[in-house]
Amino acid sequence: MPRLKYASVARVVVILGLFCLWLQIMLSASTGGMYRDGGQDHMIQVQGMLVKTNPIRTEEELMNANDTSEQVLALVPPELHKYLTVHPRNNSGNSTDRIAVKNITEIKQAIKRFNEAQTIYNEDIFGPVQNDTVIIAIQVHTRLTYLRHLIVSLAQAKEIDRTLLIFSHDYYDEEINTLVRSIDFTKVMQIFYPYSIQTHPHEFPGMDPNDCPRDTKFEQAVKLECNNALYPDLHGHYREAKYTQTKHHWWWKANRIFNQLQSTTGHTGYVLFLEEDHYVAEDFLHILSLLKSTADKSCPQCEMLSLGTYLKTYQYHVNGDKRKKNMNLNYIQQVKLANEQRRKKHENNPTWNFQVYPHLYTATQKVEITPWHSSMHNMGFAFNRTVWNHIMKQQSQFCAYDDYNWDYSLLHLSQNMPGREKFKVIVCKGPRVFHIGECGIHHKKSNCNASTVISKVQKLLQNAKPYLYPTRVSAQVTAGGAKHNKKLVKGNGGWGDIRDQELCTNMTKVGRQHRHMIFYA
Ligand SMILES: *[C@@H]1O[C@H](CO)[C@@H](O)[C@H](O)[C@H]1NC(C)=O
Numbered sequence: 001m002p003r004l005k006y007a008s009v010a011r012v013v014v015i016l017g018l019f020c021l022w023l024q025i026m027l028s029a030s031t032g033g034m035y036r037d038g039g040q041d042h043m044i045q046v047q048g049m050l051v052k053t054n055p056i057r058t059e060e061e062l063m064n065a066n067d068t069s070e071q072v073l074a075l076v077p078p079e080l081h082k083y084l085t086v087h088p089r090n091n092s093g094n095s096t097d098r099i100a101v102k103n104i105t106e107i108k109q110a111i112k113r114f115n116e117a118q119t120i121y122n123e124d125i126f127g128p129v130q131n132d133t134v135i136i137a138i139q140v141h142t143r144l145t146y147l148r149h150l151i152v153s154l155a156q157a158k159e160i161d162r163t164l165l166i167f168s169h170d171y172y173d174e175e176i177n178t179l180v181r182s183i184d185f186t187k188v189m190q191i192f193y194p195y196s197i198q199t200h201p202h203e204f205p206g207m208d209p210n211d212c213p214r215d216t217k218f219e220q221a222v223k224l225e226c227n228n229a230l231y232p233d234l235h236g237h238y239r240e241a242k243y244t245q246t247k248h249h250w251w252w253k254a255n256r257i258f259n260q261l262q263s264t265t266g267h268t269g270y271v272l273f274l275e276e277d278h279y280v281a282e283d284f285l286h287i288l289s290l291l292k293s294t295a296d297k298s299c300p301q302c303e304m305l306s307l308g309t310y311l312k313t314y315q316y317h318v319n320g321d322k323r324k325k326n327m328n329l330n331y332i333q334q335v336k337l338a339n340e341q342r343r344k345k346h347e348n349n350p351t352w353n354f355q356v357y358p359h360l361y362t363a364t365q366k367v368e369i370t371p372w373h374s375s376m377h378n379m380g381f382a383f384n385r386t387v388w389n390h391i392m393k394q395q396s397q398f399c400a401y402d403d404y405n406w407d408y409s410l411l412h413l414s415q416n417m418p419g420r421e422k423f424k425v426i427v428c429k430g431p432r433v434f435h436i437g438e439c440g441i442h443h444k445k446s447n448c449n450a451s452t453v454i455s456k457v458q459k460l461l462q463n464a465k466p467y468l469y470p471t472r473v474s475a476q477v478t479a480g481g482a483k484h485n486k487k488l489v490k491g492n493g494g495w496g497d498i499r500d501q502e503l504c505t506n507m508t509k510v511g512r513q514h515r516h517m518i519f520y521a
Helices: 002-030 038-052 059-064 068-074 104-117 144-155 174-181 218-224 241-260 284-298 331-346 354-360 385-393 395-399 406-414 450-467 498-507
Strands: 135-140 164-169 187-192 271-275 278-280 302-306 364-371 381-383 424-428 433-435 472-477
Touching: 068 450, 104 187, 135 144, 135 241, 144 174, 144 278, 144 450, 164 241, 174 187, 187 241, 241 271, 241 385, 241 406, 241 498, 271 278, 284 302, 284 364, 284 424, 284 472, 302 385, 381 385, 385 395, 395 406, 395 498
Parallel strands: 135 164, 135 271, 164 187, 302 424, 364 472
Antiparallel strands: 271 381, 278 433, 302 381, 364 424
16 A cells, blocks of 8 residues: 555645745745845745645646746756745844845955855865866856756756856845855855945946936036046947946956966866856756867867857847836846847847757757857857967957947957957757746736746756757857858947956956965854
8 A cells, every 4th residue: 555655645744844834934924025036936936835746736737827937846856946945044033133234345345255265165075176177157146036046957957066156246145145055066156246336336337426427428528527528438328337247247257267266276177157047957067078078079179168059939029229218127137138139139040939849959969160159159158278368368359349248249359369260169059058037027918927938948858858968969060140250340339438448457467366264253
């Protein structure tokens, strides 16, 4: 009668689980309004749990259910649910117990201390960083919900325990910190971008009250004698702090990882670049090493590895200058949207859905060798110190180029390396990295929200499962489209301010820094 036994054990587990959830609901209800978006999540997850523990639900019913977040949770292994629910401690409703919110001075101090300490969490369990350790650099702003799902996807990846995750933050937040430090499946490090708008709200690199407003005319700005009157961008606009931060942060992070951290002194392996709203397939590290061995064997000029390009899912009802029209969005959303716009302009990819997998995911993985292009190959791409040294040599092409997009700046650099070909990329045709954050920013009414996208990606990967972990690749060499090979002449603007260019350049001048041990009292 093992069946009966299982049933009763399961019943006990379910009842216990429900009791714990009830407790949590009571606790979180009493702290109501404290979470930015965590509270909402929690309820969704509660519903998800109920669905999950109901054995009668079939896959098909789940597919047809209205609440996609139930579907999402159903496909997350139970032991990883903690990453979708972890909150800072001391939020038990007694307001005097809560972590006090830090003021800017305190945040700056904390950032300095963490950056000096260069602490690597879990190093004792997973061993020290080796020279060939894959470093996964994740740029994080404030999109906690997406970050949770990225972590869940990383947790399920094979060989993740041999990597180092470096979370690079431009926003200091205890809830994000608690989540990141709760990761127990590999080595983790946090680095904090020290020139953020959060820590410089009323001075450069934030917005100084005496900075010229974006749309001021040049003559008027000169008359006003505002700070940056002489440095509008190529469109005649003055800098907007929020649009420059992403490029600064990307550049600082790359410099920090390759040039400054003590633990990367002899590092020769790959650094893979991800963002908070990406999602990885469980075999992404396998694919990375397959791309690497393909490059080593048959494409020595392939300096960049890319785990996949964008698959277009959603229509954006957009035209014109989004920078003006979406002022009600928070700034990272605006930046993302502006980037989407730009990407749309440069590409006309067909729409996709998860029926595409038999074509893209096959036992012999198709890869493409092509010139690296910013908007095509900026997601889940990796390079090593050899490439970084080329970038360093031409850093002025990055820092002085009037474009607030780090990827276009890198493309510009790639096209202007004296005596050298453009960077080539070897890209996996069946994507192993997905952009789950492209949706849910604007039209709330439609079913284009985070859960919908995550659920689609989960399903796609489930369907592609028989084709994951391919052992061979078939490579196709392409020249890239004419559009993609066109030499960039003008940038997209937003980077005309001499202060931005100097800050960028100064970031390259910082040398290797030793770890400061922190002794806790
Ligand atoms: C920030 O907090 C610290 C200690 O809690 C306090 O000494 C300091 O005056 C505060 N600074 C500001 C600008 O409020």
